[in-house]
Amino acid sequence: MKNIVEVKNVTKEYKELKAVDDLSFVVKEGEILGLLGPNGSGKTTTINCILSLLNINKGTIKIFGKIMKPDAYDIKKDIGVVFQEVAVFEELTVYDNLDYFCGLYIKNKKQRKEYIEEAIALVGLENYKKFYPKQLSGGLLRRLNIACGIAHKPKLIFLDEPTVAVDPQSRNNILEGIKTLRDRGATIIYTTHYMEEVELLCDRIIILDKGKVLAEGSADELKELANMDEKITVEVDHIKETVIEKIKYFKNVHEVSLERNTLIVTYKKGKNNLSELIDLLKENKVTYSKIFSERPTLNDVFLNLTGKELRD
Amino acid sequence: MLWHNFKYSLKVLLKNKILLFWTFAFPIILGIFFHMAFSDIESSEKLDVIKIAIINNEEFDRDMFSKEAFKMLSEEEKIFSITYTDIEEAKELLKEEKITGYLLFEEGVNITVNRSGINETVLRYVVDEISSNKEIMTEFYKEGNSQMNISELKGNIKDISKENLSYTMIEYYTLIAMSALYGGILSMFITNYKLANKNAVGKRTSISPAHKGGLLLGSLLASYLVQVVGLSLLFIFTIFCLHVDYGNNLPFMILLGLIGSLAGLSLGVAVATLIKANENTKTGILIAITMLGCFLSGMMGITMKYQIDKTIPLLNKINPANMITDGFYALYYYEGLNRFLMNIISLLAFSLVMLLLSYRGLRRQKYDSI
Numbered sequence: 001m002k003n004i005v006e007v008k009n010v011t012k013e014y015k016e017l018k019a020v021d022d023l024s025f026v027v028k029e030g031e032i033l034g035l036l037g038p039n040g041s042g043k044t045t046t047i048n049c050i051l052s053l054l055n056i057n058k059g060t061i062k063i064f065g066k067i068m069k070p071d072a073y074d075i076k077k078d079i080g081v082v083f084q085e086v087a088v089f090e091e092l093t094v095y096d097n098l099d100y101f102c103g104l105y106i107k108n109k110k111q112r113k114e115y116i117e118e119a120i121a122l123v124g125l126e127n128y129k130k131f132y133p134k135q136l137s138g139g140l141l142r143r144l145n146i147a148c149g150i151a152h153k154p155k156l157i158f159l160d161e162p163t164v165a166v167d168p169q170s171r172n173n174i175l176e177g178i179k180t181l182r183d184r185g186a187t188i189i190y191t192t193h194y195m196e197e198v199e200l201l202c203d204r205i206i207i208l209d210k211g212k213v214l215a216e217g218s219a220d221e222l223k224e225l226a227n228m229d230e231k232i233t234v235e236v237d238h239i240k241e242t243v244i245e246k247i248k249y250f251k252n253v254h255e256v257s258l259e260r261n262t263l264i265v266t267y268k269k270g271k272n273n274l275s276e277l278i279d280l281l282k283e284n285k286v287t288y289s290k291i292f293s294e295r296p297t298l299n300d301v302f303l304n305l306t307g308k309e310l311r312d
Numbered sequence: 313m314l315w316h317n318f319k320y321s322l323k324v325l326l327k328n329k330i331l332l333f334w335t336f337a338f339p340i341i342l343g344i345f346f347h348m349a350f351s352d353i354e355s356s357e358k359l360d361v362i363k364i365a366i367i368n369n370e371e372f373d374r375d376m377f378s379k380e381a382f383k384m385l386s387e388e389e390k391i392f393s394i395t396y397t398d399i400e401e402a403k404e405l406l407k408e409e410k411i412t413g414y415l416l417f418e419e420g421v422n423i424t425v426n427r428s429g430i431n432e433t434v435l436r437y438v439v440d441e442i443s444s445n446k447e448i449m450t451e452f453y454k455e456g457n458s459q460m461n462i463s464e465l466k467g468n469i470k471d472i473s474k475e476n477l478s479y480t481m482i483e484y485y486t487l488i489a490m491s492a493l494y495g496g497i498l499s500m501f502i503t504n505y506k507l508a509n510k511n512a513v514g515k516r517t518s519i520s521p522a523h524k525g526g527l528l529l530g531s532l533l534a535s536y537l538v539q540v541v542g543l544s545l546l547f548i549f550t551i552f553c554l555h556v557d558y559g560n561n562l563p564f565m566i567l568l569g570l571i572g573s574l575a576g577l578s579l580g581v582a583v584a585t586l587i588k589a590n591e592n593t594k595t596g597i598l599i600a601i602t603m604l605g606c607f608l609s610g611m612m613g614i615t616m617k618y619q620i621d622k623t624i625p626l627l628n629k630i631n632p633a634n635m636i637t638d639g640f641y642a643l644y645y646y647e648g649l650n651r652f653l654m655n656i657i658s659l660l661a662f663s664l665v666m667l668l669l670s671y672r673g674l675r676r677q678k679y680d681s682i
């Protein structure tokens with residue numbers, strides 16, 4: 001598979017702060033690459049560097065195998081960007097916004113009309129064509145923002161947190177749309193700090209922190225890095241120190257922690273961990289209100305690698 | 313691309329009510345206020361004969377030109393009623409407020425007045441005119457024209473005849489200047505949309521394969537068109553509803569309006585590219601610059617324009633509002649086109665400077681920080 005984007009040793013400094021720090025990665029043709037990182041980890045800066053909107057201090061950026069420059073119009077014509085902040089004209093209707101932005105790429109009017117209708121259908125704005133941005137709800141506005149970025153059928157699409165502040169229904173709608181774009185053959189770079197989204201959507205994930213790649217791989221590969229396989233959470237009423245000691249002696253247990261009334265037991269691997277734990281609690285007459293078992297999430301990966309949570 | 317941008321910029325501008333208010337409605341509203349305020353003043357304060365004294369010394373006696381001019385202004389034009397006297401009496405008369413001021417010819421003309429007001433302004437203005445005319449004539453005379461031509465002098469003095477000294481005219485000129493410069497809000501607004509470091513939409517256009525020059529040109533043409541339409545409405549309104557008489561030099565007036573609007577447009581582009589602030593602040597800055605410029609060029613009374621022309625001439629030389637105002641003024645009051653053309657050239661130079669200053673910011677595609 002071809003490399004669509006190649007980022008090599010890119011550093012971007014703002015005055016004192018290194019927002020992107022010697023960053024290197026590639027994006028392969030036809031994949032959805034997730035850039036996952038907490039607020040301020042450098043996701044947006046990375047995208048702006050790739051797009052040649054920002055001067056970089058060091059490094060090279062290639063798109064479609066060619067060096068990216070502000071006047072590389074043959075590269076730019078195949079790129080679509082959905083910016084983190086909504087970028088539309090307040091004074092134009094949904095349809096006119098799309099026509100304006102799409103018109104910067106597609107000259108042929110008939111073709112443009114078809115593309116716009118497709119984009120409107122993709123994000124589900126069929127009933128809002130004549131609406132002005134002010135008349136749209138937050139979620140609908142996000143959808144318009146997305147449509148404006150992708151209507152010209154770009155081969156490479158950047159989506160910078162397109163689902164921020166969007167209700168679950170709109171969000172599903174957006175995620176479905178993004179999958180459709182990939183299935184049509186687009187390569188996608190998707191940034192977010194919602195780990196559920198990247199797990200659901202992305203073929204490959206890069207975890208960013210402080211402008212650096214922390215880890216890279218598929219969701220399953222990354223979870224290996226969490227150093228655990230199962231996490232059981234118990235809301236206990238009261239538990240004695242001796243019982244905790246007993247739990248620690250189970251052979252698969254990796255770590256036990258108690259904070260207030262929440263007991264968290266993590267396991268490296270193994271089967272029947274949950275029933276084993278339930279039996280032990282019963283024997284020791286520990287009462288509890290809730291007990292559940294989870295597979296590790298990317299947040300656990302992040303926690304294990306950095307010692308802090310992905311989301312505050 | 314040019315047409316595409318022109319079309320949508322026009323749509324954007326015409327949809328924005330705040331912009332339309334400042335460029336279309338505000339000058340007209342102000343015009344109505346001027347009309348209400350000045351139509352009274354015009355009729356009640358229509359220049360009385362201004363009483364002055366001239367110190368009848370040797371220098372004045374030798375100054376054929378001035379002597380002739382003041383004689384004409386008092387006998388034929390009835391602007392002044394002149395007492396020829398000595399300095400003590402003149403001082404006394406001024407003290408008793410029997411005269412507006414007195415003139416002492418001593419290495420040039422010295423004007424002494426007590427207050428500042430319309431009469432004082434007219435006096436200053438007339439003395440200035442006579443002095444500058446005298447210089448021209450003296451040059452002419454030196455170059456071998458044996459006789460100083462009194463009939464030519466008459467022609468020049470006519471320019472400052474009574475009915476021409478109407479103060480409200482200058483206010484309407486500044487109104488036109490204001491409207492032309494306010495057009496800068498339109499170009500500022502539309503330019504902002506093209507700059508990736510100022511506006512999210514600017515980012516979107518910057519990453520497109522459309523060339524920035526074409527994008528900008530199309531948009532600026534649209535803002536210019538809206539601006540010129542606004543200005544035309546103001547012209548039409550003041551001429552037909554407020555019965556303002558701009559004289560009958562229509563082609564030149566149109567030229568001045570078009571070039572004045574260009575100056576406004578360039579000012580707007582410069583504010584958009586050079587000033588780091590949000591859109592509302594920039595609009596505020598533009599309005600403030602325009603208002604100050606209009607004030608200095610006589611929006612609230614010709615005295616101001618006169619004082620600035622006299623004391624800090626440079627300020628009004630770089631003040632685009634004054635260039636426009638003075639252009640109209642020159643068209644109306646002056647026979648030749650020299651002064652008018654000077655203003656046209658100044659406006660073009662001003663526009664060029666503004667656009668050159670903005671050039672780097674406009675061309676820029678890559679930023680250190682956005």
Ligand SMILES: Nc1ncnc2c1ncn2[C@@H]1O[C@H](COP(=O)(O)OP(=O)(O)OP(=O)(O)O)[C@@H](O)[C@H]1O
Nearest residue numbers: 014019037038039040041042043044045046681682
């Ligand atoms: N124009 C700027 N000037 C100075 N510092 C900036 C600028 N833009 C961003 N930064 C800093 O660079 C770092 C990375 O910011 P960036 O916007 O890339 O983060 P992000 O990962 O996109 O965060 P978020 O999830 O909040 O969107 C942050 O510490 C931010 O404060």
Ligand SMILES: [Mg+2]
Nearest residue numbers: 043044045084
């Ligand atoms: Mg961001």
